[in-house]
Amino acid sequence: ADASGALPAGVREGEADAALLVFALSALPPDAFARAARNVFRALMPGGVLLFRDYGVSDEKQRKFTRAGTKLGERWYARQNGTMVYFFDTAEVDALFAACGFEPVPPRADGSGGGGGSTAAQDPRAAQAAAA
Template structure:
């Protein structure tokens, strides 16, 4: 994890205070054992919906994400300015001194909330970006900062479309997967990892963050039965999927495909819902894997 930045001043505007808070590294999980036990009890009581609907939601995942982006366009997600705080490799100079470029890929890029802030701050990056929702890629290409010399966006379903159709084999220094694997059914995860591995250089890094077991969102799903498709896999009201991971599951997934684990841990952030006057425990999983 990155070092703590200097303590913020006390007379900041709300916007400046929020920006500084986002620069603070996420803390190791500090959810109390009592809260975790309570969450586990709620989740274990939940039951999967009928197989017909499970298959329908899994098969229509790409279609439902495309509808999501057609409906929300660029309004739903905020730019992810915290990426370089947690994954400092995006600040580094390229190792390939001949090209002078750090070649990167963001899988599940959405509308570009990750790629454009990072490209702006590091002139040495070239960023591939893919998503299985055509509408998302169209919105990326319409962005005022989209330039063919700095990034290349394309439609791709990681679980079946070869990345090598667009990206040269073994050419990438860094791959990011930020809240992406949670949208993929468990039985398709291995195919996604193998696909990513093909385009990475030996020694290349995969930066991973996603939802962790017992996150407040999972507890909310199980508190309202009718969302569970499979163990730790849920469907939102709009038909998009959300899978919650353990560190053991993610470590095993990548190591089985020949990656070495550099980091894999739970991180925790408390968020406050002021309207309801409650504190919500968000629990994420953050990891870094190295291709051998």
């Protein structure tokens, strides 16, 4: 899914088992985050899983951008090549995905699942249908 609202060619609504957003959302302007997350939700089938990893507040990269004086907004910076980077905090990521319909997948005892700068979230529609 992309930030424009359209799903990519060949991707039909509700058919993906899983989606990966790895250092992708931070390349968009902040006003496009929710639209992109909603599109990912649309592409997932009920019970589908989103795996998210991106830059976080206080990453060493953020300190470098701060020193370089390339700040565009709160935690949002321009790179020398003209691309952008945004640094997320955990609460912000949780709220963004929850607002788009996702439920968090808590870390498991073996360390897998969300946490450590990564987030796993699931489309709850399958569980809701089973409970009905």
